[in-house]
Amino acid sequence: MRSVDAGLAAPRSPLAAAHPTVKLCAALATVVLISTFPPAPSWRQGVTVAILLAVWGLARVSPGYVLRRVAAAAPFIALAACLPLVSGLPGAGALAGAVVFKATSAIVLLSILAATTPVEDILQSLCRLGVPRAFALTAVLMNRYLFVLLDEWRGISRARDCRTGGQLASGRCRMWANQAAMVFVRGWDRSARVAQALLTRGFRGEFPRLQRPDLGVAEAALAVALPLAVLLLRVV
């Protein structure tokens, strides 16, 4: 059994203790602001990197955790950066550099958010911030049943390995396709039963939750500080 905080990569840090809505607002606002930086390289990028490193330090997230996520996104960032390069437009190099800088900053920041905030808190904050109900609902159910589907996938894998001793006679792709189809069919059946369970438990289109206490002044200030710093960079 995992402990309560086990879902978090960095459970013990000042950032983990901060209110999830605060963190979410700060992270999103900062990402948006960084995305509006002009492409030409300047001291702004340098200071932004310094700020991000400071936040990273404050969050006590291991470098490996963040770098793995950056690595996972690297192919997509590279592809996006190639687009201006192949266009051959003037200033293409700076544009490509800006794409890499902005995307990487965003991923670093969001990884830090993910490492210090449980998914369920992020979802609840999204609801509070007025994200459409259908979206929040889908996200809540996905967050829950993704794990159930994963368990089913693992269960089927185990059963298969037991019967085949880990050896595969036919192709790997075919086996995976079969298994995915099985998980899909089971998921389909389950969705009907989950819908029934929702009905019997009084579901009327909402996922109400017992609320956390409201934001304090200090937390609100924290929420404003990070985007404000980046905004200052943007305007000076």
Next chain:
Amino acid sequence: MGDLLIEVRDLAFRYPGGAQALRGVNFRLHRSETVAVLGANGSGKTTFLNHLVGLLSGEGSVRVCGLPVIAANLGRIRQRVGMLFQDADDQIFMPTVEDDVAFGPLNLGLPAEVVRERVEWSLEQVGLNGQRRLPPHNLSAGERRRAALAGVLATNPEILLLDEPATFLDPPAKRALVRTLGSLPQSKVLVTHEVDFAAALADRAVFFEDGAIVAEGAVSELADRFKWR
């Protein structure tokens, strides 16, 4: 005998394009009574329970707490009937145990203070206070079953419908569940394959075969008659 909580008369149901799952079922449940429902896989037990909360509707009449089970009454009926599904994963949808237990009472529109008390009490009943902040996938099968039960209890229903609650539980977990269920005052319909489990909790039993109730009597009597041990 107390007042009649469930009365089913000549209930028949066929799944669209499928089997005749129920044929002429007659059934009664009185207040404070626990009735075990025995029968082979596919004999129609789950289909029967689904009719009691209006998830399915067939021919014949079904009355719960004096109300006919029709669309207009479903809200009221589902407030008074708590159903524990065969697979706990189907009915735990919230991100943490605590949130899930709060789901029912919050949907009833109860104030936060009352909901907190209900959550507290329900978790206490099933012994899951220590796991309240865990996400459901971190629980064992037995704990998940108890979490689902807590979610049902939190709405304070008059009737509990329990669909194979003992499956996947190890003997200690089963004993704990017997204790918990035995201490609850609700009237219960208990679907199970386990004769000992049924005998420990039920006042009487019915036996399903091919969509019909073919026998009624004491649990041990039916178990002997149908070689159900």
